[in-house]
Structures are given as structure tokens and as C-alpha cells.
Amino acid sequence: MAIANKQIVYSKTPAPAIDPSLTDGTFAVKNTSIAEPIPDDKVLVRVHYLSLDPAMRQWLTATRSYIAPVLIGDVMRSNSVAQIVSVGSSLKNEFKTGEWLVASTGWQEYALLTAKEAKAQRVVVPPGCTPTDAMSVLGLTGLTAYFGLLEVGKVKPGDTVVVSGAAGATGMVAGQIAKIKGAKRVVGLAGSPDKCKFLTEELGFDTAINYKDKDWRKQLKAACPEYINVYFDNVGGEILDACLALAAPFSRFAICGHISQYSAAKPEGPRSIMMIIGQRVTMQGFIVFDYAKQYPAALKELGQWLVEGKIKRKEHIIKGGLEACPQGLVDLYAGVNTGKMMVELAPLSQAIQSNLGEKL
Amino acid sequence: MAIANKQIVYSKTPAPAIDPSLTDGTFAVKNTSIAEPIPDDKVLVRVHYLSLDPAMRQWLTATRSYIAPVLIGDVMRSNSVAQIVSVGSSLKNEFKTGEWLVASTGWQEYALLTAKEAKAQRVVVPPGCTPTDAMSVLGLTGLTAYFGLLEVGKVKPGDTVVVSGAAGATGMVAGQIAKIKGAKRVVGLAGSPDKCKFLTEELGFDTAINYKDKDWRKQLKAACPEYINVYFDNVGGEILDACLALAAPFSRFAICGHISQYSAAKPEGPRSIMMIIGQRVTMQGFIVFDYAKQYPAALKELGQWLVEGKIKRKEHIIKGGLEACPQGLVDLYAGVNTGKMMVELAPLSQAIQSNLGEKL
Known part of the structure; x- marks a missing residue:
């Protein structure tokens, strides 16, 4: 057989x-x-x-x-x-x-x-x-959001948090955790009006910006009047560059993914990289596997948020x-x-x- | 009068x-x-x-x-x-x-x-x-080297440390501190054969590379067979890019200056930025003033090294x-x-x- x-x-x-x-x-x-x-x-x-x-x-x-x-x-x-x-x-x-x-x-x-x-x-x-x-939410994408935002991004109450790829599996959880943790402004970048509507109306993001809009950089600046304390990056490229230009002093950039660059014949680096000095930015790449020992505690918390409806799937x-x-x-x-x-x-x-x- | x-x-x-x-x-x-x-x-x-x-x-x-x-x-x-x-x-x-x-x-x-x-x-x-x-050495450039290498770069015995602008006031101190702290390999990048000779013969750098050589990237790779644990960046641009491509897992990139880019009409970002994820690089910009409270202790140590000849001016x-x-x-x-x-x-x-x- x-x-x-x-x-x-x-x-x-x-x-x-x-x-x-x-x-x-x-x-x-x-x-x-x-x-x-x-x-x-x-x-x-x-x-x-x-x-x-x-x-x-x-x-x-x-x-x-x-x-x-x-x-x-x-x-x-x-x-x-x-x-x-x-x-x-x-x-x-x-x-x-x-x-x-x-x-x-x-x-x-x-x-x-x-x-x-x-x-x-x-x-x-x-x-x-x-x-x-x-x-x-209770797997690698949720855990990636959790550790990226808390361990790498070190989000604090009052922070302005920007998430790119915000309507993706990881981004949507990252934005929701930011709200749970008391971020003052959570701004998501996504690629369609429907996605943006989903982020603000369903998930509680304060602002969502369609990065396909011509004036997305202007919208981003307007959405972050106190600059960006935490940037959760799923995309790299132009959006990473724009967020660096808006980095707040001592901000944390959690670099999770570079989806805009994976298939690029010639990847581009962020031209605003010099802001990293003037604003003392910490930019840190991470892989969820490095936090494996902390999975059980994280999953317990994520599970609770999911059951309580604080995180939507x-x-x-x-x-x-x-x-x-x-x-x-x-x-x-x-x-x-x-x-x-x-x-x-x-x-x-x-x-x-x-x-x-x-x-x- | x-x-x-x-x-x-x-x-x-x-x-x-x-x-x-x-x-x-x-x-x-x-x-x-x-x-x-x-x-x-x-x-x-x-x-x-x-x-x-x-x-x-x-x-x-x-x-x-x-x-x-x-x-x-x-x-x-x-x-x-x-x-x-x-x-x-x-x-x-x-x-x-x-x-x-x-x-x-x-x-x-x-x-x-x-x-x-x-x-x-x-x-x-x-x-x-x-x-x-x-x-x-006992002023801002020495202090910049000190805090950049120790507080931001977190140099450890056995590390491979790369310093760009290595024959400059800050770079030359950074490289010497790396040796004092037990780095396995200290590699400097500078812009002339004389500077390179100075770094290896006078200051004890293990390798010095003239970044004006056509094959400097190849030389850098050869000088870092175990990749780069700490990069002390004074220049940005192409050299930052090359060092990112050679980043060791969990390496620390202390971003001190971007001298190659200050007068550039169109600054360039590092194309190898994606390595930051795969190798979990922490890239951190810093300004020496943020460490002002620690100046007295640092100056005491720097002064001792200078008097003992462990750091050359x-x-x-x-x-x-x-x-x-x-x-x-x-x-x-x-x-x-x-x-x-x-x-x-x-x-x-x-x-x-x-x-x-x-x-x-």
C-alpha cells in the first residue's frame, strides 16, 4: 500500500x-x-x-x-x-x-x-x-510581532509607533500590541484603501496610509508630529528611508523584513541613513527564532489577548x-x-x- | 583700549x-x-x-x-x-x-x-x-572612540573589529582601544599607503587597507575570515555597505560619522542593509555628548593608557x-x-x- x-x-x-x-x-x-x-x-x-x-x-x-x-x-x-x-x-x-x-x-x-x-x-x-x-497570531507571525515590538522596539506608553506592511500577518499584530502597550499614535502603512480602512476601523490603528498615494511621505509626516519612536519595518526600501528621516531622538527601528527588496535586481539602501547619528537611532535586525526560550510566556499573553478580543485575527x-x-x-x-x-x-x-x- | x-x-x-x-x-x-x-x-x-x-x-x-x-x-x-x-x-x-x-x-x-x-x-x-x-585623545575625539567602541560597539575579547577613517583622530583611538580590550583582529581602513603603514607599524592594527585600492573589498573580506563583530564607522557610504555584507551574527555597528556623504549631493544608503536581519546586526548612531556623565571615569582610563604608551597620540x-x-x-x-x-x-x-x- x-x-x-x-x-x-x-x-x-x-x-x-x-x-x-x-x-x-x-x-x-x-x-x-x-x-x-x-x-x-x-x-x-x-x-x-x-x-x-x-x-x-x-x-x-x-x-x-x-x-x-x-x-x-x-x-x-x-x-x-x-x-x-x-x-x-x-x-x-x-x-x-x-x-x-x-x-x-x-x-x-x-x-x-x-x-x-x-x-x-x-x-x-x-x-x-x-x-x-x-x-x-499564536504562531511565528504573532511571535515575530511580539518580540520585535517589545524586545527590539522597546515600545513605551506615549510612543509614536509606525508599522509598515501593516495589513500583513505580522504587521497587524505589531500594531495591535502597540495599542495594548499604550502607544500614543499607531500609524500603519499598507497598499490599498481597503487595507487602510481595515487597519483603522477594525484594528484600532490611529492612522493608516496607502503607500501607493503620491503624497504618502507627506501623510506620514503629518501623522507623526512628534516624530517616530518605534518603527516596525516589514518592507525596507523607500518606507524605511522615509521613517529614518522622521526618526525621533533615541528611537528604535526593529527591522523584521524587507519585502520591497527581496526580488529587486538592485536593492536600495536608505538614503536617510545619516539620521541614525543625529537622532541616535538604534536599528536592529531580528529573527524570531532567537527568542525561542521566551515563546511559552509570549504565547500565553498573545492567547489571552486573542481570546479577550484585544487582538483580532x-x-x-x-x-x-x-x-x-x-x-x-x-x-x-x-x-x-x-x-x-x-x-x-x-x-x-x-x-x-x-x-x-x-x-x- | x-x-x-x-x-x-x-x-x-x-x-x-x-x-x-x-x-x-x-x-x-x-x-x-x-x-x-x-x-x-x-x-x-x-x-x-x-x-x-x-x-x-x-x-x-x-x-x-x-x-x-x-x-x-x-x-x-x-x-x-x-x-x-x-x-x-x-x-x-x-x-x-x-x-x-x-x-x-x-x-x-x-x-x-x-x-x-x-x-x-x-x-x-x-x-x-x-x-x-x-x-x-583626552578630549571629544578620544571620548567618542571610547564610548563608541565600549558602550555602543560592546567590544569583547576575540572580536574582529573594523574601523573606518582609521587614521583620523577618532578612528586611531578606537582601533587602539580595541587592541587593549583583547580584540582578535583589528582592521583599519584609510586612504593612503603611509596611513596604512602608520596604523600597522605604529599603532598595532593587525591589518590596514587602503580603500583607494581597486580590490579593497576583497582585501577587507580576506582580513575578516570570521566576519566582523564590531564595526566603528566614521565614513558611511561604500565602506559601511561592504562591512554590512561581512557582518557576523549579532554584530554591533557603532555609527559615529558619515564623512564620505556629508558633501554628497545625493547621499547613498547601504545596499547590503538586508544583512541586518539575517545576521541580527544592531546598528546604532551615537553622539559623545550623551555620555557626559561618564566623561571623568573615561578620561581617567584614557589618560592612563596615554601615559603608559598603550595609546599613541x-x-x-x-x-x-x-x-x-x-x-x-x-x-x-x-x-x-x-x-x-x-x-x-x-x-x-x-x-x-x-x-x-x-x-x-
């Missing part, structure tokens, strides 16, 4: 933009299978939701980085919300079918995980929350199965999504059973 | 480079005088040595900064080594003629100072040191009096100097008496 397992593999180096075509593009479909019974020391998971993340473009380039690049021929790396559908014979006491995980399965329908991989990623969410929360779910991933990634870089972008391979209603009770 | 007092005033906005001509350039000569007897509540100082500093170009531009700009018509701002030559009648118990100060007199031959201004700037140097030391003294200042400043930006650049208005041998004993 064998289970059919479709995969999407990295096929061709982007030059520099991702080509979503599955016939001659950056990625290709590969049909494989997993033999049954599965190995004694493995669990088999079925992937329900695949995460699409801005960092992915970087993983396709062999630069010196915090993580090894994905190599041509590899299944594309990705986190996913997955459910255990079969447990190897030696692991029956440790796992049961129906358990939910957020695991680095990559772009495929099924994956075999070691006990260690599976254990580290068990989904624990508060009542009322869903497995997909564990991949957004927003998912952007792409239907169309595995084949929709490459185009979804292109859309992510084009800024199509509001909230956490994921690709549905199998809805939660198809789950075989659950450790999360009736709520599903 | 009156004392003739020549001044150099700011005359015309640079566009963007400083024009050293005294007839139709950035600065102009102004002949004034100071009435005698001087006011009861003032001291009169004679300027012996004027400091030329990279920050000066920035003071001529009305951008938002840590310090107010110099305005057209003002005497050009500058620190100087000056000696009290006359004391107002109400201050006779507080000051005596012959005392040395490092004061913000500006580009002029004489200046009247309040008691407060004069008190804050009394020169206290260890035996064997001179008043001009109080304007370099180097002065680049320009003769030619006040009129030599504008060209001196142009030369500073062209990188003509090795060590602390100052303009001599009156040699120490012309001092009227001294509180520093026989050593002068």
Missing part, C-alpha cells in the same frame, strides 16, 4: 522575480508516494493549510543567512497546519491520530515526521481558537490546493493579502478527529 | 562642497575688537589651537540634528585650546591668567567666556601630557593662522590628515604662563 503524495519542488532560480508557472517556472509539481505501513519511528501528517511567508523568496537565494537555502530539486520549505493521520508502531504511546501540529512539512500533501519534529510542534491553543491560529485563505502555492507567493509579494496568507489543501471539516474539542 | 580680534564667519551655503576661498567662498574674514577692560563677569581667552572636525560640514546645513546649525554671519563654531589672558574683576578668585581651557570659542583669535563656560572646560591632563591632548597641525581654517577643513574631508587635525594660531611657546608646569 502507498499514499499518493503530490509535492511542489524548487525547480529554477528566480531571475529575480518568482515565475509562478508550473510548467517552466520557479517551481514544478512532483508526484510521489509514501509507503504503508509507515516507519515505526515516524508519524504521518496530512497537511491542511500551508503558510506563505515573505521570507520565502530569500530562502531561494544562496546568500549567507540565518537559515540554509532551499536547493533546486527540494520540496519548497514551508510551515503548515497538519494533522497526524498515522502513528508508527513504536510511537503509539506518544502520539495519537487526530493531533494537530504546526510543522515544517514543505509544500506537499503529506509528510513523515520524526518524534522530535512532531513533539516540538504540537498545537496548543486556548479554547475558542483554531489550529490555523497556531500558524498566525485575519486570515487570507487561498483555495485551489497545492498548485495554487506559487501564484499565492507572487500575490503575497504584490500585497494582495490582508492578514495571514495560507493555502488550503484540506479544510478543517475534513479532519479525521481532533484534540481541540467541539469548536472545530 | 581694545584688542584686535580677527574672526572667520560663515558666509555662504556650500553647494554642496565647501569653497575655501576667503573672498567669495563659504567663509569670510571679519576684523573686530574686544574692548578693555573686559566685563567683570567674563574671562578673556586667547586661542592657540583650533579643532577641525568632520561634523563641521553638517553644522552648516539646517537639518534636524543634535545641535543647532551655524547661521550665516556667525563666527564658525569650533573647539579650541585656549589660555586665559585676562580675568574680569568679579572672577579674580575663581580664575587666574595662564589657565588652559578647551572651549567652544569658534574660529577667532580671542573669545570672552562666562564663568560657567570657562569652568566646564578647564584642562586637566596627566603629567607629561599637553593642552592639545585635551582636544584629542598623533597630531596634524596646520600652520598659517586663522586664514588656514577653510582650506584645512577641505583637506580634512579629502583625508589629508593622519591624526587629530588642528590649526595653530599661536604656539604653546607663546603662552603667557601655565598651570601645567615645566612640561610645556
Whole structure:
């Protein structure tokens, strides 16, 4: 017996933009299978939701980085919300079918995980929350917002906080945490009027600016009459430059992502870099993994805020199965999504059973 | 009675480079005088040595900064080594003629100072040191190196430390402190073979690279096989970019100056800014004034190192009096100097008496 397992593999180096075509593009479909019974020391998971993340473009380039690049021929790396559908014979006491995980399965329908991989990623969410929360507000994007704003940005009551990519999975949580922590002004930058409306009307941002407006720099200046104390940067490029020009003395710039530059043939540096001296700016890049020891406490707080409604969630779910991933990634870089972008391979209603009770 | 007092005033906005001509350039000569007897509540100082500093170009531009700009018509701002030559009648118990100060007199031959201004700037140097030391290693440039490397750069034993503008007044002290603190490799960038020789042979830098060499980036990479833990930046531009590309994980970039960019019509940002995330770089701008409370302890340590020969001094003294200042400043930006650049208005041998004993 064998289970059919479709995969999407990295096929061709982007030059520099991702080509979503599955016939001659950056990625290709590969049909494989997993033999049954599965190995004694493995669990088999079925992937329900695949995460699409801005960092992915970087993983396709062999630069010196915090993580090894994905190599041509590899299944594309990705986190996913997955459910255990079969447990190897030696692991029956440790796992049961129906358990939910957020695991680095990559772009495929099924994956075999070691006990260690599976254990580290068990989904624990508060009542009322869903497995997909564990991949957004209660997952790496929420944690990234949390540590970026609190540990790197060191937000204080009264601060003016600017968030770019504010309608994205990380940005929207960062802005909401800033409000929770007493920021005087939270200003979000996003790429459409709808997104801006969502930020101010749904999430409580004080101002939202469409960076596609011609006068966005002017709007940003007007929104920050006491300059910027904390900038949470998801985009780099022109917006980072504009925020540096508006930096308040002793401000903190938490550099989380550079989505505007990932596919740029010639990345641009911020021309206002000299402000870093006059205003004594601290600009710090960070990776959420460095705060792993503090995840449990952070997740407890994020979970509480989510349940209390102080943080609102927003998912952007792409239907169309595995084949929709490459185009979804292109859309992510084009800024199509509001909230956490994921690709549905199998809805939660198809789950075989659950450790999360009736709520599903 | 009156004392003739020549001044150099700011005359015309640079566009963007400083024009050293005294007839139709950035600065102009102004002949004034100071009435005698001087006011009861003032001291009169004679300027012996004027400091030329990279920050000066920035003071001529009305951008938002840590310090107010110099305005057209003002005497050009500058620190100087000056000696009290006359004391107002109400201050006779507080000051005596012959005392040395490092004061913000500006580009002029004489200046009247309040008691407060004069008190804050009394020169206290260890035996064997001179008043001009109080304007370099034991003054703001030495303190800038000290706090930049220790408080911002957080240098640790075993680190690879890169210093740009390494043959300048601040850079040469920064590199020497790095060695004292146990850095494994100290690499300096400077603009001539002579400067490079000076850094390695006189000051103990492990490697010195002439950034005018075509292959300087290659040389820098070779000099930092374990990447860069601390970068002390005096220049910005291309060299900051190259150092970011070579940043070690969790490295500290102490941003002290951007001399390569001050007169640039179109400043350039570092294209390798994305490394800040992957390598979790902390890039921090600083101004020495923010550490004023820690000056006494720092000066004690710097003085000890200087007396023990662990830090070597180097002065680049320009003769030619006040009129030599504008060209001196142009030369500073062209990188003509090795060590602390100052303009001599009156040699120490012309001092009227001294509180520093026989050593002068």
C-alpha cells in the first residue's frame, strides 16, 4: 500500500522575480508516494493549510543567512497546519491520530515526521481558537510581532509607533500590541484603501496610509508630529528611508523584513541613513527564532489577548490546493493579502478527529 | 583700549562642497575688537589651537540634528585650546591668567567666556601630557572612540573589529582601544599607503587597507575570515555597505560619522542593509555628548593608557593662522590628515604662563 503524495519542488532560480508557472517556472509539481505501513519511528501528517511567508523568496537565494537555502530539486520549505493521520508502531504511546501540529512539512500533501519534529510542534491553543491560529497570531507571525515590538522596539506608553506592511500577518499584530502597550499614535502603512480602512476601523490603528498615494511621505509626516519612536519595518526600501528621516531622538527601528527588496535586481539602501547619528537611532535586525526560550510566556499573553478580543485575527485563505502555492507567493509579494496568507489543501471539516474539542 | 580680534564667519551655503576661498567662498574674514577692560563677569581667552572636525560640514546645513546649525554671519563654531589672558574683576578668585581651557570659542583669535563656560572646560591632563591632548585623545575625539567602541560597539575579547577613517583622530583611538580590550583582529581602513603603514607599524592594527585600492573589498573580506563583530564607522557610504555584507551574527555597528556623504549631493544608503536581519546586526548612531556623565571615569582610563604608551597620540597641525581654517577643513574631508587635525594660531611657546608646569 502507498499514499499518493503530490509535492511542489524548487525547480529554477528566480531571475529575480518568482515565475509562478508550473510548467517552466520557479517551481514544478512532483508526484510521489509514501509507503504503508509507515516507519515505526515516524508519524504521518496530512497537511491542511500551508503558510506563505515573505521570507520565502530569500530562502531561494544562496546568500549567507540565518537559515540554509532551499536547493533546486527540494520540496519548497514551508510551515503548515497538519494533522497526524498515522502513528508508527513504536510511537503509539506518544502520539495519537487526530493531533494537530504546526510543522515544517514543505509544500506537499503529506509528510513523515520524526518524534522530535512532531513533539516540538504540537498545537496548543486556548479554547475558542483554531489550529490555523497556531500558524498566525499564536504562531511565528504573532511571535515575530511580539518580540520585535517589545524586545527590539522597546515600545513605551506615549510612543509614536509606525508599522509598515501593516495589513500583513505580522504587521497587524505589531500594531495591535502597540495599542495594548499604550502607544500614543499607531500609524500603519499598507497598499490599498481597503487595507487602510481595515487597519483603522477594525484594528484600532490611529492612522493608516496607502503607500501607493503620491503624497504618502507627506501623510506620514503629518501623522507623526512628534516624530517616530518605534518603527516596525516589514518592507525596507523607500518606507524605511522615509521613517529614518522622521526618526525621533533615541528611537528604535526593529527591522523584521524587507519585502520591497527581496526580488529587486538592485536593492536600495536608505538614503536617510545619516539620521541614525543625529537622532541616535538604534536599528536592529531580528529573527524570531532567537527568542525561542521566551515563546511559552509570549504565547500565553498573545492567547489571552486573542481570546479577550484585544487582538483580532485575519486570515487570507487561498483555495485551489497545492498548485495554487506559487501564484499565492507572487500575490503575497504584490500585497494582495490582508492578514495571514495560507493555502488550503484540506479544510478543517475534513479532519479525521481532533484534540481541540467541539469548536472545530 | 581694545584688542584686535580677527574672526572667520560663515558666509555662504556650500553647494554642496565647501569653497575655501576667503573672498567669495563659504567663509569670510571679519576684523573686530574686544574692548578693555573686559566685563567683570567674563574671562578673556586667547586661542592657540583650533579643532577641525568632520561634523563641521553638517553644522552648516539646517537639518534636524543634535545641535543647532551655524547661521550665516556667525563666527564658525569650533573647539579650541585656549589660555586665559585676562580675568574680569568679579572672577579674580575663581580664575587666574595662564589657565588652559578647551572651549567652544569658534574660529577667532580671542573669545570672552562666562564663568560657567570657562569652568566646564578647564584642562586637566596627566603629567607629561599637553593642552592639545585635551582636544584629542583626552578630549571629544578620544571620548567618542571610547564610548563608541565600549558602550555602543560592546567590544569583547576575540572580536574582529573594523574601523573606518582609521587614521583620523577618532578612528586611531578606537582601533587602539580595541587592541587593549583583547580584540582578535583589528582592521583599519584609510586612504593612503603611509596611513596604512602608520596604523600597522605604529599603532598595532593587525591589518590596514587602503580603500583607494581597486580590490579593497576583497582585501577587507580576506582580513575578516570570521566576519566582523564590531564595526566603528566614521565614513558611511561604500565602506559601511561592504562591512554590512561581512557582518557576523549579532554584530554591533557603532555609527559615529558619515564623512564620505556629508558633501554628497545625493547621499547613498547601504545596499547590503538586508544583512541586518539575517545576521541580527544592531546598528546604532551615537553622539559623545550623551555620555557626559561618564566623561571623568573615561578620561581617567584614557589618560592612563596615554601615559603608559598603550595609546599613541598623533597630531596634524596646520600652520598659517586663522586664514588656514577653510582650506584645512577641505583637506580634512579629502583625508589629508593622519591624526587629530588642528590649526595653530599661536604656539604653546607663546603662552603667557601655565598651570601645567615645566612640561610645556
